[in-house]
Amino acid sequence: MxxxxxxxxxxxxxxxxxxxxxxxxxxxxxxxxxxxxxxxxxxxxxxxxxxxxxxxxxxxxxxxxxxxxxxxxxxxxxxxxxxxxxxxxxxxxxxxxxxxxxxxxxxxxxxxxxxxxxxxxxxxxxxxxxxxxxxxxxxxxxxxxxxxxxxxxxxxxxxxxxxxxxxxxxxxxxxxxxxxxxxxxxxxxxxxxxxxxxxxxxxxxxTSNTLGFMEALDDLTVKPWPGLPITMGLLLLAMGFVVGGGKALRGGILLPLFNGYFVPFVERIVGNILSLNFIQNSIGSIVDINIIQNVLVGEFGVLIKGVEWPITLVLPYVFLFYIVLSFLEDSGLLPRLGILVDGVMKKMGLQGGNLIPVFLGYGCAVPAILGTRASTSMKERKIIATIVALSVPCISQTGAFISLLGNHSFFLVIFMILLSFIVMFITGNILTRIIPGKIDPIILEVPNLLKPNGKTLVRKVWIRIKNFIVEAELPMILAILFAAVVFEFGLLNRLGDVMQPLVVTWLGLPKEASLLLILGIIRRELAVLPMMEMGLSTVQLMVGATVAMFYMPCIAVFGVLAQEFKFKFALFIALLTTSVAFLLGGLVNHFANLLSLIGII
Structure with missing residues (x-):
C-alpha cells in the first residue's frame, strides 16, 4: 500500500x-x-x-x-x-x-x-x-x-x-x-x-492524603516493594486460574460431552455411511473399508482427534489465558511488570519494556515477533524473536503440556516452566554477547491503572478465540489426517527405523514417537498431544515434553521469522531450536537413567 x-x-x-x-x-x-x-x-x-x-x-x-x-x-x-x-x-x-x-x-x-x-x-x-x-x-x-x-x-x-x-x-x-x-x-x-x-x-x-484505592495501587505497582510481590502474586493467581479453571472446564464439561455424546454420534454416522452398499462396492474395491474407518474414527481418527485435541484438551486453557492476557493489557499491569523486572531483563541484554512481546509469546509467537517492531534496534529484535521461538511455549502448547503432565504429576509442569525460564535467561545472555549492534535505552510509557471495561474485554477475548479456532483447527486436522494415514499404512515403523538412533537410543522414547517430530513442524502442540496415547513412563514424559518445549517453530512462526528477518535467520532459528531440543531431551533421559541406577529415583 x-x-x-x-x-x-x-x-x-x-x-x-x-x-x-x-x-x-x-x-x-x-x-x-x-x-x-x-x-x-x-x-x-x-x-x-x-x-x-x-x-x-x-x-x-x-x-x-x-x-x-x-x-x-x-x-x-x-x-x-x-x-x-x-x-x-x-x-x-x-x-x-x-x-x-x-x-x-x-x-x-x-x-x-x-x-x-x-x-x-x-x-x-x-x-x-x-x-x-x-x-x-x-x-x-x-x-x-x-x-x-x-x-x-x-x-x-x-x-x-x-x-x-x-x-x-x-x-x-x-x-x-x-x-x-x-x-x-x-x-x-x-x-x-x-x-x-x-x-x-x-x-x-x-492530595496524597486522600488517594483512593486505585490511586494508591497505581503508585505501589511501579515500585519494587511492594509492586513486585503484588504483581507476582497476581501472576500466580492468574496461573492457578488458567490451570485449575482449564482442568475444571475440560474434566467437568467438555470431556463428558465429547466422550458421552460426540464420539458415539460420529462413530455411528461413519459406520452407517461406510456400511452402505454403494460405498462398499465403489470405494471398498479400491481401499479396505476398515482402513478408511480407522482413518476417520480410529486411534488417530481425524473426525475424533481433530475435535478432541484442539477443542476439548487445549481450548479451555486458551480461553482462560486470553481472559488473563486481556485483563493485564487493559488494566495497565503488564507495562508495570516490565518496569519491575527491568534489572533481570538487562542481564539478557533487553529493556524491561520488552517483557511485553515476550509475554505475548505465551499467547502466540506470531504477534510476539511482530511486536518486536517497537524495539530500538535490530539486535534487540533478534534476541527477543530467538528466545520466544526457543523457550516460550504458546498457550495451545502450554495447554497440551498441562493436559499431558498435569494429571500425571504437577511437579513435571513446574519442571517444564522452570526449565524454559533457565534456557530463556541463558540464551538471552549469550545472544547479547554474540549478536552485533547496540541496544539503545527506551522510555517505557506507563498507562494509568484502569478497571478493564467488561464489553471491551469480552470482545477482545472473543476475537482471539475465534482466530485460534480458525488458525489451529485446519492445520491440526490435516496433521492428524497425515498421522492416521502413516499409522494405518504401516509407514510409522519405517519412519521409526530411520530415526531410531535419535529417538530410541538418545532420547529413550518408543519408535512411534518419531511421528511427533513430523507433526510438531505443523503445530507445536502436536508434538505433545499424541504422547497421551503412548503409555509413556514418567522419565519418557519428561523427555518428550522437553523436546516438544524447545522444538523448531511451527510453520506459521517460521514464515513470520522469514518475513521479518529474512529466510537465513529463520533457518538459523529452526536449526538452533531443534538442536537444543534434542540435546536437552537426551541429557534429561540419560541423567534420569543415571539417577535411577544409583537409586535416587
Missing part, C-alpha cells in the same frame, strides 16, 4: 480523510475501534516496520477514511514513528482528531501544539475523564477550547461516550476549513505554552 499519495489511502467511496493522532496510551486504539468497528485494515508504512491502521467511518450517509497514526511524543523525527506521523501531516487531511489524556494534559499538549502548526482543521478529544475524576483532576473544557481555538469533545472512550458528538464535530470542521487555531511563533517554547494552558484549565483537588 503506497501511503505517500493521499488518493491511495482513501476508500473508494470516501469523501474525507481524517487522521487520528496523539501520544501513546491515550486511548486512540479504543476510539478507532469504536468508530470503525471491524471494518479496518492494518499495514506497514512503506519502507519501515512501523504499522498503522486504516478504517472507514460513516456519518449521515457520508463516508470518511480514518487513519490511526502511530502514537508519538513529538514530531522531531528521531524515530520511524515520528517520521511517519510527519509524513501523514505533510500529505494533508480534511481534519485531525487529536486525542488528549485528561490525566497528562501538559505532556499531550506539547505534541498538539506541534500538530496545530500544520493548519489542518482539528478536533480535540479529551479522553480518560473517568480516570481524571478519580485522581481529583477537573478540566475547564470551554476555556481549553478557547485557548486552543478548536473544538474539545469530552469523552470516556471505553464506554463509547461522546462518539456521536465527535463524529458530528469532525464532519463540521472538515467541511468548514476556516478554523482559527492558536497563534504562536515556531520559535516559541511549546513546553512553556503547554504548561501555561494546563495551569489555566486544570484544577487538581486530590
Amino acid at each position: 503506497d501511503c505517500h499519495n493521499t488518493q491511495h489511502v482513501l476508500s473508494p467511496d470516501s469523501r474525507f480523510k481524517f487522521l487520528l493522532m496523539g501520544n501513546p496510551n491515550v486511548g486512540k486504539s479504543v476510539i478507532f475501534s469504536k468508530l470503525t468497528g471491524l471494518n479496518a485494515l492494518a499495514a506497514n508504512y512503506p519502507g519501515t516496520t512501523v504499522s498503522y491502521t486504516m478504517g472507514t467511518v460513516k456519518f449521515k450517509g457520508e463516508t470518511a477514511t480514518l487513519i490511526d497514526v502511530p502514537g508519538t511524543y513529538s514530531l522531531d523525527v528521531t524515530s520511524e514513528a515520528e517520521k511517519i506521523a510527519q509524513d501523514f501531516l505533510n500529505q494533508g487531511a480534511n481534519a485531525i482528531i487529536f486525542v488528549l489524556d485528561a490525566t497528562n494534559l501538559e505532556r499531550n499538549l506539547n505534541l498538539a501544539l506541534q500538530v496545530l502548526e500544520y493548519k489542518i482543521p482539528t478536533v480535540f478529544v479529551l479522553n480518560m475523564l473517568d480516570v481524571a475524576d478519580r485522581k481529583g483532576i477537573s478540566i475547564k473544557v470551554d476555556l481549553l477550547e478557547e485557548l486552543l481555538g478548536a473544538p474539545v469533545i469530552p469523552q470516556i472512550a471505553v464506554l463509547g461516550q461522546g462518539l456521536n458528538q465527535l463524529l458530528s464535530t469532525s464532519w463540521s470542521v472538515a467541511k468548514d476549513s476556516s478554523q482559527e487555531v492558536i497563534k504562536f511563533s515556531q520559535k516559541d517554547d511549546k513546553w512553556q505554552i503547554a504548561a501555561d494552558i494546563t495551569k489555566k484549565v486544570q484544577k487538581k483537588t486530590n
Whole structure:
C-alpha cells in the first residue's frame, strides 16, 4: 500500500480523510475501534516496520477514511514513528482528531501544539475523564477550547461516550476549513505554552492524603516493594486460574460431552455411511473399508482427534489465558511488570519494556515477533524473536503440556516452566554477547491503572478465540489426517527405523514417537498431544515434553521469522531450536537413567 499519495489511502467511496493522532496510551486504539468497528485494515508504512491502521467511518450517509497514526511524543523525527506521523501531516487531511489524556494534559499538549502548526482543521478529544475524576483532576473544557481555538469533545472512550458528538464535530470542521487555531511563533517554547494552558484549565483537588484505592495501587505497582510481590502474586493467581479453571472446564464439561455424546454420534454416522452398499462396492474395491474407518474414527481418527485435541484438551486453557492476557493489557499491569523486572531483563541484554512481546509469546509467537517492531534496534529484535521461538511455549502448547503432565504429576509442569525460564535467561545472555549492534535505552510509557471495561474485554477475548479456532483447527486436522494415514499404512515403523538412533537410543522414547517430530513442524502442540496415547513412563514424559518445549517453530512462526528477518535467520532459528531440543531431551533421559541406577529415583 503506497501511503505517500493521499488518493491511495482513501476508500473508494470516501469523501474525507481524517487522521487520528496523539501520544501513546491515550486511548486512540479504543476510539478507532469504536468508530470503525471491524471494518479496518492494518499495514506497514512503506519502507519501515512501523504499522498503522486504516478504517472507514460513516456519518449521515457520508463516508470518511480514518487513519490511526502511530502514537508519538513529538514530531522531531528521531524515530520511524515520528517520521511517519510527519509524513501523514505533510500529505494533508480534511481534519485531525487529536486525542488528549485528561490525566497528562501538559505532556499531550506539547505534541498538539506541534500538530496545530500544520493548519489542518482539528478536533480535540479529551479522553480518560473517568480516570481524571478519580485522581481529583477537573478540566475547564470551554476555556481549553478557547485557548486552543478548536473544538474539545469530552469523552470516556471505553464506554463509547461522546462518539456521536465527535463524529458530528469532525464532519463540521472538515467541511468548514476556516478554523482559527492558536497563534504562536515556531520559535516559541511549546513546553512553556503547554504548561501555561494546563495551569489555566486544570484544577487538581486530590492530595496524597486522600488517594483512593486505585490511586494508591497505581503508585505501589511501579515500585519494587511492594509492586513486585503484588504483581507476582497476581501472576500466580492468574496461573492457578488458567490451570485449575482449564482442568475444571475440560474434566467437568467438555470431556463428558465429547466422550458421552460426540464420539458415539460420529462413530455411528461413519459406520452407517461406510456400511452402505454403494460405498462398499465403489470405494471398498479400491481401499479396505476398515482402513478408511480407522482413518476417520480410529486411534488417530481425524473426525475424533481433530475435535478432541484442539477443542476439548487445549481450548479451555486458551480461553482462560486470553481472559488473563486481556485483563493485564487493559488494566495497565503488564507495562508495570516490565518496569519491575527491568534489572533481570538487562542481564539478557533487553529493556524491561520488552517483557511485553515476550509475554505475548505465551499467547502466540506470531504477534510476539511482530511486536518486536517497537524495539530500538535490530539486535534487540533478534534476541527477543530467538528466545520466544526457543523457550516460550504458546498457550495451545502450554495447554497440551498441562493436559499431558498435569494429571500425571504437577511437579513435571513446574519442571517444564522452570526449565524454559533457565534456557530463556541463558540464551538471552549469550545472544547479547554474540549478536552485533547496540541496544539503545527506551522510555517505557506507563498507562494509568484502569478497571478493564467488561464489553471491551469480552470482545477482545472473543476475537482471539475465534482466530485460534480458525488458525489451529485446519492445520491440526490435516496433521492428524497425515498421522492416521502413516499409522494405518504401516509407514510409522519405517519412519521409526530411520530415526531410531535419535529417538530410541538418545532420547529413550518408543519408535512411534518419531511421528511427533513430523507433526510438531505443523503445530507445536502436536508434538505433545499424541504422547497421551503412548503409555509413556514418567522419565519418557519428561523427555518428550522437553523436546516438544524447545522444538523448531511451527510453520506459521517460521514464515513470520522469514518475513521479518529474512529466510537465513529463520533457518538459523529452526536449526538452533531443534538442536537444543534434542540435546536437552537426551541429557534429561540419560541423567534420569543415571539417577535411577544409583537409586535416587
